[in-house]
Each structure stands twice: as C-alpha cells, then as structure tokens.
Amino acid sequence: MGSGSSDLAAGAAPQAMKILIAGGFGVGKTTMVDAVSEVAPLRTEEYLTRASVGVDDLEGILDKSTTTVALDFGRITISSELVVYLFGTPGQERFWFMWNDLVHGALGAVVLVDTRRLDVSFASIDFFESRGIPFVVGVNCFHGVRDRTGDEVRAALDLDPHVPLVLSDVRERTASRDLLLTLVDHLMAPAAA
C-alpha cells in the first residue's frame, strides 16, 4: 500500500512550469500577474541569507544577516496535467538575482519596461541575457501615452535583434495574455532553442 498509493497520488498532481515577470520597480509586474492569473495574486516571502546572496553586495545592510523579499504570483491552469505559475520578481533586484529557486528552471521571462524610466529594467535584461534565459520585452504603455516607437525603445535598450518587443498595456487581460503568447512563440522558434 504505502509506496504504491503515494505514486498514484503523485501521478494525479499536475506538473508545474513557471514564467518570470520582471522589470524594475513600478513597471506593472503585479498588474500583469493580476490581469492573467485565475486567482487573485498571492504573496509569499522568503528569507535570503548572506550565504544565498553573497557577501560582496551587502553595503548598508551589513548588520543584517537575513533579508526578507516578497513576491507576488499567480497561476494559470492549462489542463489537469499542466499548470503555469507566474512570478512577479521582487523589487530588490540584487537579491532575487541570487534567489536560485526563483530563477532556476524558469521557462522564460517577460521583462516589462516603462518608456519614462527605461533604466529601471536594464538590470533584468542584463540578467536574463547573461543567464541564457529566453525573454521577451513588453513596453507597458499603461499611462496611455505611446511616446516612443518600438524601434526607439529597442535601440535605447540595446536589445538583441532576435528578442521580441511588444507594445502592451498589461492592465488588459488580452494584452497580458498576448505577451505570454509572444514568449511561448519565442520559445518555440528555432532561434531560441
């Protein structure tokens, strides 16, 4: 009974995948999670210790051995066998970059940028490029102003030509969904493999 029944139970559980929603502070990460998730965004926390974030970059928090980072996430049930979790990355970039459990095994990422503050998303783009994690860029025009063309933003971000860039409004469910579809298409394209 023992091991046999637990194998059965494991078979009944869906398998999970995750997609990261990244970008700097205030670019609309949680808004996007909220727009496409089937549940209201959930919040969870993790303690990251000196050991997990490295000791070099801790100026200013030297007397603290542990820091708490919070992330919002949502879920999309694809089928009884497949669930996609969307993790909006925490604001403090230098911490989540070292959060291996968050980053490891991600299918890919959507990096949101705000044309008024492109610089806050540079670090995310650098990070995914250096880790070889496929990503797409969503230019969030939620303030209703498309003051830059896609090409201008691409040039300002110095984006690789093969990385898709989409003008979007992540408050809209369909726009957020289309960003995720752009990522999946990118993952299926031969160049991304």
Next chain:
Amino acid sequence: MTHWTDGLDDEVEEPLVRPYTITRGRTVPDRDDLTLITVVTTVPRPGDEAPDLRGLQPEHRVVLELCREPKAVAEIAAGLDLPVSVTKILLGDLIGSGRVTARPPLALDSESGSIDMTILEAVRNGLRKL
C-alpha cells in the same frame, strides 16, 4: 565586538524567531529537492479512516487541508503566511511520514534549456483560451 542581540530591537516587525519555532529550531530543510513550484498533494486516507495527526503541529494540519487539492510550494507558503524556507521544512516532515506526495516541476532539457514542443503547444493553446 558585536553581540548577537545587537540590532534585534530594530527588527520587531519581522521576527525571525517565531517561524523557526514552528520548525523546532530547524532552519534548513531535510530535503533540498523542493522548489517553489513543486506540487504537493495530501495522500488520501483509505475509506473513512480518521487522519493520523499524531506528532503534527497546527501548521502541518493546515498543509494537509490545503493540499487535498494539489498546491505548489509557493501557494502553500502563501496559505500558511510563512516564508518559503520554513514551509519547505514543514513539508519535508509530511513527505517523510508519507502524508503528502511531491511532484517535481517540469524539467527543462539539460542541454538546450528548452522544453518539450508538445508541452509548449499545450501551453499556447491554453493561453489562447484565456
């Protein structure tokens, strides 16, 4: 020389003590294979057998209740309102005693870092229905 109590006053809002009290002082999970999206399911009791709750803390029982429907570790942590690392320690107890099962996330291909095309196809079709 600093004393270990230095600065504790500043951290009243984020007490580190209590969560690890729940784990009886353990700060590292027994198992390192649990991820944020490992899916955990409570093993159903056969028939109408009463659940065996001996040795369980309230948080363990909450997990058993939550995971009657499969839940990812991140969801369980959110449900318990506990940090992920603390949640993983509690889950390790329940896996060890056979009360829950854990399903690892879909593995990416170790060489290409990509995922099975048929699965991506299923994800694409699922998203289109949103």
